[in-house]
Amino acid sequence: MRVCAIFVLPLFFLACQPSGNSDADAVSVNRVATPLPPITIYHLEARRSERIVWLMEELGFPYELKFVRGNLGASLMQIREVNPGNPVAPTVMYGDEILVESGAIIDVILNRHAPDRLQPEINSPDYPWHQIWMHYAEGSLASRMGTDYRVWQLQPPEQRSPLRDIQGTVQYAEDFLGKHPYFGGTEFSAADIMMHFPMGYTFLINVVDRNQFPNINEWMARVEARPAYQRMAAVSKPDGMPSPPVPLPDSARPPAR
Ligand SMILES: N[C@@H](CCC(=O)N[C@@H](CS)C(=O)NCC(=O)O)C(=O)O
Numbered sequence: 001m002r003v004c005a006i007f008v009l010p011l012f013f014l015a016c017q018p019s020g021n022s023d024a025d026a027v028s029v030n031r032v033a034t035p036l037p038p039i040t041i042y043h044l045e046a047r048r049s050e051r052i053v054w055l056m057e058e059l060g061f062p063y064e065l066k067f068v069r070g071n072l073g074a075s076l077m078q079i080r081e082v083n084p085g086n087p088v089a090p091t092v093m094y095g096d097e098i099l100v101e102s103g104a105i106i107d108v109i110l111n112r113h114a115p116d117r118l119q120p121e122i123n124s125p126d127y128p129w130h131q132i133w134m135h136y137a138e139g140s141l142a143s144r145m146g147t148d149y150r151v152w153q154l155q156p157p158e159q160r161s162p163l164r165d166i167q168g169t170v171q172y173a174e175d176f177l178g179k180h181p182y183f184g185g186t187e188f189s190a191a192d193i194m195m196h197f198p199m200g201y202t203f204l205i206n207v208v209d210r211n212q213f214p215n216i217n218e219w220m221a222r223v224e225a226r227p228a229y230q231r232m233a234a235v236s237k238p239d240g241m242p243s244p245p246v247p248l249p250d251s252a253r254p255p256a257r
Contacts, residue, residue: 031115031116034113039063040066040093041053041066041090042078042091043075044075045241045242046236046237046240049091049102051106052090052106053065053236054229055106055109055110055118057231057232058117058118061109061114065235066078067236071242075089094108102138103134103135103138106134118190119189120187125185129180129184130183130189133176133192133194137195138198141170141202142201144164144166145169145201145202145205145207148165148166149207149248152253159255159257160256165254166202166207167208170208170216171213173199173213174216177215183195196220199216204247
């Protein structure tokens with residue numbers, strides 16, 4: 001036993017020492033693009049899975065797209081067959097693995113297979129903001145949009161809440177775009193792909209008045225003019241949005257403070 005400790009303990013301490021070039025190793029590991037496995041995107045037209053189609057079109061990477069045109073129920077059945085435990089769009093077959101969560105899927109594809117594309121360099125001033133908007137899209141914007149929509153459908157508010165509501169959540173993005181052309185900062189990035197869907201949906205369901213957000217409207221027109229967005233739209237929502245949500249009447253939104 002004592003003999004073991006004599007040999008094992010120095011090894012343990014050695015393993016805990018930072019190696020001289022660990023940072024350099026980490027950077028070089030991140031920067032080498034590995035071959036992309038076959039990708040199949042299980043999709044619902046004009047829903048979040050379009051983010052992955054758009055990403056692949058921006059990157060020029062091959063993918064197979066699965067959905068039943070004009071039939072969300074049948075498309076969802078296809079998703080249930082491969083992902084019965086969590087049947088959501090996007091569900092992505094990545095080789096023989098099933099991936100979910102659009103932000104995570106984008107991170108996996110970029111960091112493994114296109115490490116120098118669609119995200120600012122890690123030490124650039126844009127990088128923290130790129131990360132913030134990557135997460136704001138689902139963590140703040142989509143969640144606030146969904147809760148306010150459902151609650152205001154049931155009971156329209158009589159005044160603005162002192163708590164954060166969707167109006168303030170969108171205003172924060174509007175203010176950022178007053179100072180930066182893209183959510184990734186100076187250049188188009190995956191953060192724009194993440195933000196586009198919940199921003200468009202927020203306008204569609206009328207939880208805010210889109211006319212109050214000129215910077216967002218201008219940004220939206222600019223990113224939608226990108227050839228990769230146009231290709232995505234042509235293949236993944238050829239007839240627009242089937243079964244669109246019912247917009248709130250203007251009277252269901254809270255009056256201005
Ligand atoms: N946070 C997830 C949300 C996925 C999600 O809820 N997708 C919707 C489509 S936009 C869906 O599949 N809904 C079908 C359902 O809830 O049954 C992501 O970003 O991937």
